[in-house]
Amino acid sequence: MNRTVAKEDLDSRIFNTINIILLCICTVIIVVPLWNVVISSLSSGKALAEGGFIFWSKDFSLENYRAVFNDETIGLAFLVSIAKTFIGVITHVFFCAMIGYGLSKKYIRGRKLYVAMGVITMFFSGGMIPTYLLIKSLGLLNSFWVYIIPALFSYYDVVILMNFFRNVPDSLEESAKIDGAGDWRIFLKIFIPLSMPAMATIALFNGVGQWNDFMTTKLYITDQALYPLQMKLYEIIVQSQTQAMQNVGGSAIIETTTKGVQLATIVITTLPIVVMYPILQRYFISGMMMGAVKE
């Protein structure tokens, strides 16, 4: 008896040790390049051009960040990014939840048709130019709402929510109805609180998407005041590249290099997501788990 326990103990110990070693290796593989990006972005252009450092920079300098923040419109771009992510996520999650709630009810009329229509949109999209024309006729060109309205609906997210809502026992809804609750009340007071993990997962997915998206801006926005951070930084990068190209008779001092500016940009854009991730992570895990197991 004792022996088997000891054996199991040994087994799991070996298993754990191997696991820990493997995970450590994985972590190192992931963390070292990230760390290198961070310290490289904090190095002077000259040191960066010479290269050869991995863990600690040779010549500490904030010049790369200064080059990025030199643009005074970057503050506004930051605000646009935050507004578009915040409003975009809330409206998207709420909108998808409403549709998902509706579609999760078996008694709704034409449900199969809606589902089929949704599935089709998952496989076929209008294409870039028709979409542009649509956005144009809707009067959304050069409007902040182009970030929000076209991003309201995602059938993929609706399916996730729909499945989640289906797992809520019918009896719960029935008893609420008997107590006199209407659809809104049931949706807001019962379904939404019960589905927080799914909502958080979708919010995270969508939030990262909104934060990183610059194609929308590229296609539909020409007014610089509506540029989000990503577009602004994209611009700074291309400009630093052409500056290097146009290096004609110019100065011999290199404070920043294209690479340095790019690295600083990566850090600036990634940081908010890195900060948000641990906060949302616990929802994220339970959201994934709940979707996976069906009773």
Added chain:
Amino acid sequence: MNKAFGKKGLKLCTALMAVVLVFTGCGSKGNSDSSSKELSSIEGRYTIDPETPAWKLDKKEETTDLTWYVNADWWNTDFGKDLVTKKIKEDLNINIKFIKGDDTKLNTIFAGGEMPDLLTVLDSNSPVVQKASTWALPLNDLADKYDPYFNKVAAKDTMNWFQLADGKTYGYPNYSNTQNDYDSGNIPAKTAFVIRKDVYEAIGKPTIGTPEEFKSAMQQIKKEFPEMIPFGFNSIGKGTGSLGDVLQDFIGVPMETENGEFYNRNLDEDYLAWLKTLNEVYRNGDISDDSFADDGTAFEEKVKSGKYATMLLDGTPQQSGNLQIFMTANPGKEYIAIDGPQSTVGHEPTLNQSGITGWMISFITKKAKDPAKAIQVYTYLLSEEGQKLMNYGIEGETYKVNEAGKIEFLPEIKDLQLNNADKFKKEYRMGEFMFFGHDRDKALSNDAFAESIKQMQEWGKGKMKPHFILENINPAQGTPEARSLTAIDTTWNTSLVSMIRSKDDATFDSSLAAYKAFLNDNNWDKIVEVRSEKMKNNKEKLGLK
């Protein structure tokens, strides 16, 4: 259940398709009405005078708003904030709203019918440019009607070069160099074979013109400077670095066959002899394997730190910053241009520079609200006055003309350019607003190029030859020939590298043979036909024989 869904799904699909078809069918109405637009009248504003630029005559009081699309993401869209654009704004009484983007954006602009007043693209070979007559206004007509002075400032050769089938010219490029420009000697060479001065002196300043001399010089460098790479070249990337057409120009490989047809310069015997030499140099260990793998940045780092003893360097102005850094840090060791490899059959170098096609090309669209103002912008920027403004700013404010008649930045401006590039860019923006910019204007000032490349440019004098006949001769985009050509070019790039890196002569020959076989299998004859035809057209346009 499944079957039912399948049927339903099919019905649904058909219905959706029908709806889509009906809608798209209706969509394109009302967009094509502008093709026969009459040029609007300028009566009451001014009467044209061939001797005076129209912007000086125009009495329009309200400021004209122009939108200008530039198909480049890096374009700085500010207008009227810095010295250069402020002056343009005042002189012409215009306000320009710049829009920028890439090809995707350009497509949506065309599809959506949201045409700007002016439009600049970077690829003169693109379908948009080829079809300019459908969406742009002809510059000839605009000049006749609004601003005949334009014909004085526009280069005739350039106008002819961009003429479309209807005999009219729609776009005008920047950095278009004509035969006159070449003849004037104002365009500096951008290619040179350079060697570090200290190395050159240490090995006794030998001539390295023949393959034998070249090989032995490299060996000597290797012996005396073991930490250096004897021979380097521009980074290869997806192209040929400076070992393809640049080397061909350097040793003067002919551009056409004797009867004026397309000549495959890659298979020229003289050139192949040099490739063989490079292969031997490689086998002697005098070319680093890294050189084939380095990207632009890695190459620049090596230039900056003087790692290469010699280089076949293309684009010296682009490298001038790096060369300058090395020069400043290592006085007496700077890179200098020498004659370097020469033709084994006695050809003279035929160095290339930007050709007549130029770089960015600008159009006035049919949707232009005030085409008269738009052509005035062209005339203004193309004139002597505009050119000086774009490059050097305003006399007395940013530059002065010295005794030698050369333009010189005022000391505080020069200082700003060297030490506070950001402020210089932001407040003055000289040399950056370069629609209609031109190489010849660089000759107006000694400050236009860095010290580090002046000797190289001096060396290149008299060694340049226009490559006009070879411009824009590739098969039209989308044709089978164009696809074959892309494959052939890629194959050539890899063949070139394998040939230079061959372990022995046999491998070299087999790589070459494989390239030749690839040509035969991929429509090469057709491509040659197309190119020869286009070369003939080029000659006609330029009046060459």
